[in-house]
Amino acid sequence: MANFQINILGCGSATPSMKHLPSSQIIDFRNNLFMIDCGECAQLTMRRMKLKFSRLNHIFISHLHGDHCFGLLGLISTLALHEKQSALTIHIHAEGAKLFKQMVDFFCRDLPFELNFNIIEQGKTQLLFENNSLTVTAFPLYHRVPCSGFIFQEKPKMRHIRGEMVKFYNIPVRCIHDIKNGADYVTPEGQVIENSRLTTDADPVMSYAYCSDTLFDHRVAQAVAGVNTIYHEATYVDDDHALAIARGHSTAREAAIIAREAQAQRLIIGHYSKRYTDEDTLLKQALEEFPNVILANEQLRVDLL
Amino acid sequence: MANFQINILGCGSATPSMKHLPSSQIIDFRNNLFMIDCGECAQLTMRRMKLKFSRLNHIFISHLHGDHCFGLLGLISTLALHEKQSALTIHIHAEGAKLFKQMVDFFCRDLPFELNFNIIEQGKTQLLFENNSLTVTAFPLYHRVPCSGFIFQEKPKMRHIRGEMVKFYNIPVRCIHDIKNGADYVTPEGQVIENSRLTTDADPVMSYAYCSDTLFDHRVAQAVAGVNTIYHEATYVDDDHALAIARGHSTAREAAIIAREAQAQRLIIGHYSKRYTDEDTLLKQALEEFPNVILANEQLRVDLL
Structure with a gap:
């Protein structure tokens, strides 16, 4: 069992399709689960991957588009039915906290656990979580609405x-x-x-950056510089670059340039537009810029070695 | 192609599981689609069953528990992305209209279609929809929160x-x-x-009643008397009757008694508790009271002949 594992629950964009579910990932760090984004059906994939609901205590929502958060209410209901006891903290932008709190208050009365909302501030670098071995930090992305990426940084280990x-x-x-x-x-x-x-020497420390959704922006590379593994959205192929600009997204090539500039070891791409029947072109164009690219897919597990 | 077809999108209870999705059905009446309830992932099953989003203009929400409505926001977003043009009407209890309107206003700005909320009044029989060939009527069910069943009644045909x-x-x-x-x-x-x-003679007219979620109550049988096919929740087996009472649900046997009292031709049961590994006992106990019972299942289609 890896100590630091990325689990892809969904890596499509916009809406659940026959091929991909909307965005959601689970970071399994020493058996503590951290969810990033929670598109519709995320809880179902979580169950399929046998990721235990009881180990999930933090959910980080990058931005308030439905394909990144419409699974939240269902998941909270399920956690309540599973009689979760430890507190759950949802790290989310302010308007989302307000809206989801209202929905939770109505639909999930008598939660058996404490539910906290931790507000992510727009456009800032912000420490969201810290324990003895890990920090989670938000940093700005550049999308149509306020949007944050997240860095999971393992703390230095003992010699x-x-x-x-x-x-x-x-x-x-x-x-x-x-x-x-x-x-x-x-x-x-x-x-x-x-x-x-x-x-x-101590074992090397691992780190992971999640960057979805965002325009191609060098500031993202600076924010994630030196991170071991980067997930970067790759919604479009080169030919649809104009769409990427118009909709606040990146191409696969741009994702790979960010990984190269950040001197990452590895890049995972996802958030594929539904317009492509497969991801071959996305992968090919990314590989032209950066040598180590993994295509995200539902139920894929990536160990940070 | 049948003129009047029930499509089961989800027939589990409480939460999506490996076996069943939460409640949702599509009534295909002469190629117009009517959705009843919209649990999480309903839109995905709709897509799998090749039920066209563009033909869906009415959604009926029986009550405001998450397993009956948490798929609504995702579905509305998807309809917007599909550039639906005709109006969509959501028939829902008042508090649901208020909450979902707020969420839609935030998450689904610039909808390309008109979205209407038609308020279902608590505890009443109420005509919700009527055209030349069909009426849809709400009637009271008896659950922990205000809850309505729906009768789809074909109008008399010409000789x-x-x-x-x-x-x-x-x-x-x-x-x-x-x-x-x-x-x-x-x-x-x-x-x-x-x-x-x-x-x-004219062809016989068909009718369908949806009864979920509800305690066993003779008034339900009276409300749906003479209906051709009844869907009735059957959350529990006999041995868990006390749970049914406590949680405002029915046993499979009780569902079958309702069908018998209503003199229905056929009963579909669903809303199975997750505690059972299969539905054999539910079916067996229902069949002891009523001869024509169908177990609901995801992607099942039932033609009203």
């Missing part, structure tokens, strides 16, 4: 301690934590043993 | 004229319509030819 050195210097247990965090060890005789002799 | 008699009496074309409607024919010589000699 690995070398068991044979612990034994050799007879290091007491109470010192281990500091050494894992980079401290040297001083023996009872006053000898300083450098950390580099006592430990090996 | 079949006997071609050989038209020829024999040399009946002028202008008289045919009245004769089909039951008039006698008077020859130029003043001889009265009785209608029964000129015509044969």
